[in-house]
Amino acid sequence: MPADLSPIDKAKFAAAKCASLLVEDGMKVGLGTGSTAAWMVRCLGERVREEGLRITGVPTSTRTADLARQLGIEIVSLDEAKWLDLTIDGADEFDPELNLIKGGGGAHLLEKIVATASDRMVVIADAAKEVAQLGAFPLPVEVVPFGWQTTRTIIEETLISMDVLGRTTSLRQNGSQPFVTDEGNYILDLHLNRIGNPRQLAVTLNQIAGVVETGLFIDICDMVVIGGAEGQVELRDIAAGTVRQERIDFPDTVNIFTDL
Missing domain, CATH: 3.30.70.260 (ACT domain)
Known part of the structure; x- marks a missing residue:
């Protein structure tokens, strides 16, 4: 991992890496938009290359679609996929009930359509995105x-x-x-x-x-994965009522960090 990566970027990577491990072979996955979602797409691309993971991605923006194609992830439209197993995306804010504000990147319309056409939505974020009440973010x-x-x-x-x-x-x-x-x-x-x-x-x-x-996402998010700069990760599943802790090891390779 590049030595000059900021603590926030390390936290985003930890959350994204952990969430990418929730994806199983054969899944149809909604791919979110934004800086944290880009980490996740890169992590999935690495699994496709190194593990032979077979997934179908439905992107929520042209930016995400372009990145996914570059990484060898098969891309289809939502109409072609019809229904998704999982959507992984970032958020600008989330509250204790996992209500969200999204749309800082301007893709919240497609993000909401894709998320609501999924069995589960997982949000990846750093701890700074957690708030007691929504609204500080426009x-x-x-x-x-x-x-x-x-x-x-x-x-x-x-x-x-x-x-x-x-x-x-x-x-x-x-x-x-x-x-x-x-x-x-x-x-x-x-x-x-x-x-x-x-x-x-x-x-x-x-x-x-x-x-x-x-950009209000109400009763859509099922789990939030919160990353920390030291690789610590907290997974909160609101449906199951569980909270668990994990740790992500930062890679020595720079493959997934190229061009970021």
Whole structure:
């Protein structure tokens, strides 16, 4: 492992490596998007090469699809796979009930579709992603470009009656232009500071015309795998009500770290 890898990256790798070991031969696996998910895809690619692991991956973004193909992982669409055994993805925040905020990378629409078409969703994260209440991370809301400013106004008016601490919204930018998702939509980031009732907020926002999907993942995640910089890993399974500790050895080889 490169000596200059940061403690956060080491924690992400530990979580990703541990979660990749949950994948069994013949599985159809949803492949998440983001920095931690990229570690996981690389770990799976290493297992495909070295162990002959046979899996079918359903990516949640063009970035993940490109990476998986480079690593020799067979890729199909969700329509081709129909149903998945497991989805592994990162999160921007998770609370004690394993509710999530996702969408920092702008792929939460596909991520939610893939996760809900799976028997299980496993989230991989470092300890900094754990919060007592969601909301410190801005909540992404994907919106149709047509009339997006009107949609934004309605969202801001709706937030007045919600249990949140902040109501500022911003259009996500890519340089001087609006950020555009893989599906051709815009993202509004809601700076709420604290979300008192995530379930109510998710339902309410999804009823607004022009809103495609929010980054709130409620009752979707089954397990969170939390990595530490020394290789320690905690696996919390909310369905089974179990918590177990494991340890991941960092590799000497740099194969999976190339080009990161």
